[in-house]
Amino acid sequence: MNSPRNMPSHPIVLCLGGHDPIGGAGIQADIETLTALGCHAGTAVTCLTVQDSRDARALHPVQATVFRAQAEAVLDDVQVDAIKIGLIGSPDLIGAIGDLLAAHPHIPVVFDPVLATGGGTDLAQTGLIDALVEQLLPLTDLITPNLAEARRLSGADTADDCAQALTDLGADAILLTGTDVIEDDAHVINRLYSANGLSRQWQWPRLPHSYHGSGCTLAAACAAHLALGSDLVEAVARAQHFTHDSLRRGWQPGHGQHLPWRRP
Amino acid sequence: MNSPRNMPSHPIVLCLGGHDPIGGAGIQADIETLTALGCHAGTAVTCLTVQDSRDARALHPVQATVFRAQAEAVLDDVQVDAIKIGLIGSPDLIGAIGDLLAAHPHIPVVFDPVLATGGGTDLAQTGLIDALVEQLLPLTDLITPNLAEARRLSGADTADDCAQALTDLGADAILLTGTDVIEDDAHVINRLYSANGLSRQWQWPRLPHSYHGSGCTLAAACAAHLALGSDLVEAVARAQHFTHDSLRRGWQPGHGQHLPWRRP
Numbered sequence: 001m002n003s004p005r006n007m008p009s010h011p012i013v014l015c016l017g018g019h020d021p022i023g024g025a026g027i028q029a030d031i032e033t034l035t036a037l038g039c040h041a042g043t044a045v046t047c048l049t050v051q052d053s054r055d056a057r058a059l060h061p062v063q064a065t066v067f068r069a070q071a072e073a074v075l076d077d078v079q080v081d082a083i084k085i086g087l088i089g090s091p092d093l094i095g096a097i098g099d100l101l102a103a104h105p106h107i108p109v110v111f112d113p114v115l116a117t118g119g120g121t122d123l124a125q126t127g128l129i130d131a132l133v134e135q136l137l138p139l140t141d142l143i144t145p146n147l148a149e150a151r152r153l154s155g156a157d158t159a160d161d162c163a164q165a166l167t168d169l170g171a172d173a174i175l176l177t178g179t180d181v182i183e184d185d186a187h188v189i190n191r192l193y194s195a196n197g198l199s200r201q202w203q204w205p206r207l208p209h210s211y212h213g214s215g216c217t218l219a220a221a222c223a224a225h226l227a228l229g230s231d232l233v234e235a236v237a238r239a240q241h242f243t244h245d246s247l248r249r250g251w252q253p254g255h256g257q258h259l260p261w262r263r264p
Numbered sequence: 265m266n267s268p269r270n271m272p273s274h275p276i277v278l279c280l281g282g283h284d285p286i287g288g289a290g291i292q293a294d295i296e297t298l299t300a301l302g303c304h305a306g307t308a309v310t311c312l313t314v315q316d317s318r319d320a321r322a323l324h325p326v327q328a329t330v331f332r333a334q335a336e337a338v339l340d341d342v343q344v345d346a347i348k349i350g351l352i353g354s355p356d357l358i359g360a361i362g363d364l365l366a367a368h369p370h371i372p373v374v375f376d377p378v379l380a381t382g383g384g385t386d387l388a389q390t391g392l393i394d395a396l397v398e399q400l401l402p403l404t405d406l407i408t409p410n411l412a413e414a415r416r417l418s419g420a421d422t423a424d425d426c427a428q429a430l431t432d433l434g435a436d437a438i439l440l441t442g443t444d445v446i447e448d449d450a451h452v453i454n455r456l457y458s459a460n461g462l463s464r465q466w467q468w469p470r471l472p473h474s475y476h477g478s479g480c481t482l483a484a485a486c487a488a489h490l491a492l493g494s495d496l497v498e499a500v501a502r503a504q505h506f507t508h509d510s511l512r513r514g515w516q517p518g519h520g521q522h523l524p525w526r527r528p
Contacts, residue, residue, distance in 0.1 A: 008515050010525070019283070021334040022341060023295070023306050031287070031295050035527070040517065042287050045312060048326065050333040052341035058333065062312065066324050069314040070285040077286060077316035077518035251272050253304065254341035261274070263299070264528075 011039045011227035014074050014107075015220065016067075016097060017086030018047040018059075018114070024212030024259040025051075030084060032262035033220035037242065039081075039227050042074035047089035053212055054256030055119025061090035068096045075104060081227035083107050084220055085136070087114040089123060094131045101139040108226045111140040111171075112219035113149050119256065129153060138170030142232065144219045146180045163193035173199075175236055177218065179206075192236050200233055204244055211247050212257035218243040275303045275491035278338050278371075279484065280331075280361060281350030282311040282323075282378070288476030288523040289315075294348060296526035297484035301506065303345075303491050306338035311353035317476055318520030319383025325354035332360045339368065345491035347371050348484055349400070351378040353387060358395045365403040372490045375404040375435075376483035377413050383520065393417060402434030406496065408483045410444045427457035437463075439500055441482065443470075456500050464497055468508055475511050476521035482507040 013034050020026035027043040034041040044067055050058040074080065083101065088094060101109055113132065115124040124132075133153055137143065143166060147159060154165035159181075163174045174193040183189065184206075191201045221239030230238060246260035253259060277298050284290035291307040298305040308331055314322040338344065347365065352358060365373055377396065379388040388396075397417055401407065407430060411423060418429035423445075427438045442453040448470075455465045485503030494502060510524035517523060 008513075008525075009517070010515060012517060019307070019309055021306055021308055021338050023304060028295055028305065028307065031292055032299055035296055035299060040287060040523070041292065042285055043283070043292065044285055045283055045309075048309060048330060048334070050330070050337050052337045054341070057337070058330075060327075060330050063324075066312060066314070066322075069322065070312070073314050073316045073321070074285050077318070077520070079517075249272075251274060253273070253276060253343075256341070259304070261272075 011081040012042055012078050013039055013082045013084055013223045013227050014042045014044070014071065014080045015084045015086065016044050016046055016071060018049050018089060019045050020049055020051055022052045022212070022254070024053060024257070025216045026086060029213040029216035029262070030086070030220040033217050033242070034224050036262050036264045037221060037224040037228070039224045042078065042080065044070035044074065046093050047087055052256060053254040053259065056121050059089050059123065061093065064092045064096045067093055068100070071100050075100070080104070080107055082223040083109045084223035085109065085111045086216055086219065087123060088128065088132065091128045091131050094128070094135050098135040098139065108141045109139055110219050110223040110226065111136060111143045112215050113143060113145050113153060114215065115149050115152055133169055137166065140171045142173045142175060142222055143171045144175045144177065144215065144222065146177045146215070148180050150174070150176055159191060160198065167193065167195040173232055175222065177215070179214070190240060192233065202237065202240055204240065207247050209250065209258040211250055212259055214243060214247055214260060217246055217260050217262060275345040276306055276342050277303055277346045277348055277487045277491050278306045278308070278335065278344045279348045279350065280308050280310055280335060282313050282353060283309050284313055284315055286316045286476070286518070288317060288521070289480045290351060293477040293480035293526070294350070294484040297481050297506070298488050300526050300528045301485060301488040301492070303488045306342065306344065308334035308338065310357050311351055316520060317518040317523065320385050323353050323387065325357065328356045328360045331357055332364070335364050339364070344368070344371055346487040347373045348487035349373065349375045350480055350483065351387060352392065352396065355392045355395050358392070358399050362399040362403065372405045373403055374483050374487040374490065375400060375407045376479050377407060377409050377417060378479065379413050379416055397433055401430065404435045406437045406439060406486055407435045408439045408441065408479065408486065410441045410479065412444050414438070414440055423455060424462065431457065431459040437496055439486065441479070443478070454504060456497065466501065466504055468504065471511050473514065473522040475514055476523055478507060478511055478524060481510055481524050481526060
């Protein structure tokens with residue numbers, strides 16, 4: 001809608017996601033990640049949650065009209081360089097998100113399909129999954145599921161088959177993370193797929209704890225690096241570095257999972 | 265409720281405030297400020313807003329039960345080292361906030377009384393002002409009004425009289441900011457008062473723009489430095505430095521006010 005009129009300028013990522021009071025996940029993960037990587041975050045809240053470092057106890061979806069007005073306030077005021085989608089939490093919001101993405105087809109979209117909390121609480125009913133596959137995947141440049149999420153979204157089983165199914169459903173690229181796959185006790189393998197199949201993979205030392213907000217951090221960092229001008233492979237590589245560093249420096253402030261420490 | 269079981273540890277500030285999608289004010293200002301100063305933010309949302317860098321167009325207060333559950337989730341899980349209060353936006357929440365503060369009397373409380381947006385929209389009805397003066401001021405360690413806010417809260421006129429009235433109403437200390445007072449075109453004078461009167465004042469070069477979220481930044485930085493262990497005068501001094509630096513590096517991403525650039 002406009003271009004910045006004054007220097008300095010900074011890339012802006014619009015983050016659509018949930019609010020987590022303990023600050024490990026959700027829009028706080030996005031804000032901290034984008035800030036650390038030299039971008040600015042605009043945020044529209046899909047869902048308020050009651051959660052701590054152990055688990056989510058309640059979800060309170062935001063009205064679609066309020067959510068949409070928040071997102072449009074940002075898109076109408078500033079130049080948005082990437083959009084990141086996290087927890088949706090209500091089927092009503094999927095249509096609103098689809099409309100927003102369709103109205104801004106040139107902004108790259110990174111989609112972290114949050115289907116369960118770190119503590120294991122299921123966040124997505126089947127109806128929500130069908131709707132997001134149908135309405136959001138065709139508008140997604142990069143989706144960042146773990147294997148469990150990829151299986152639920154695609155109905156397939158192996159990593160390769162899930163990725164193929166998700167590109168068939170319309171996503172341009174899949175970063176399939178391997179923290180939930182114990183194929184190697186000592187390592188996590190993340191794989192990047194395009195419609196042509198596996199394009200790159202990375203192996204990381206497996207860290208000793210469970211982390212609250214690691215997936216949010218990774219997807220936000222991918223969006224940040226796309227907004228900063230990296231191509232897809234470079235953005236995904238740099239985002240993994242940032243995420244691994246944040247988790248390695250993670251800490252346990254309470255009774256549950258560790259929180260990433262997202263700093264430059 | 266507990267102490268961290270693992271090193272490393274970081275001070276935690278619980279921020280009670282509004283959500284601003286454009287990311288200049290509200291809990292994003294708190295999160296960015298606390299992150300930059302080496303603390304972690306927990307947040308409970310009082311109010312969703314629809315706003316951009318020009319002004320707020322709508323306020324959507326959060327249900328008191330949801331807000332309270334968010335704040336209690338943080339307070340029950342981690343050790344909170346300071347509490348910062350910003351936009352409240354609904355009289356229903358004042359009782360909930362009063363209960364939270366009363367249940368944790370040893371946690372220092374910094375209160376930024378947000379009564380209007382940067383764009384000038386009034387956010388507080390008279391009933392809300394009476395309730396927060398009566399129920400929150402006696403539980404406040406530091407309140408950070410500008411002169412217009414101090415006048416509305418106290419009913420007094422001069423800086424000294426406002427400060428005296430606010431301490432009489434129960435606040436331990438007042439940081440009365442002078443950005444809205446043109447007593448000197450070239451400078452902003454901020455004054456710190458205790459029940460004994462003026463204790464310190466600071467003079468800053470007046471910056472050329474209007475900033476969205478400057479008051480949130482200042483109050484969050486005061487809370488951060490209290491959480492880090494500074495005494496009141498040192499916390500207020502350091503917070504002003506951080507805020508001035510953030511504003512000096514500010515930028516104009518859209519059609520309205522400049523946003524602070526809150527980085528270490």
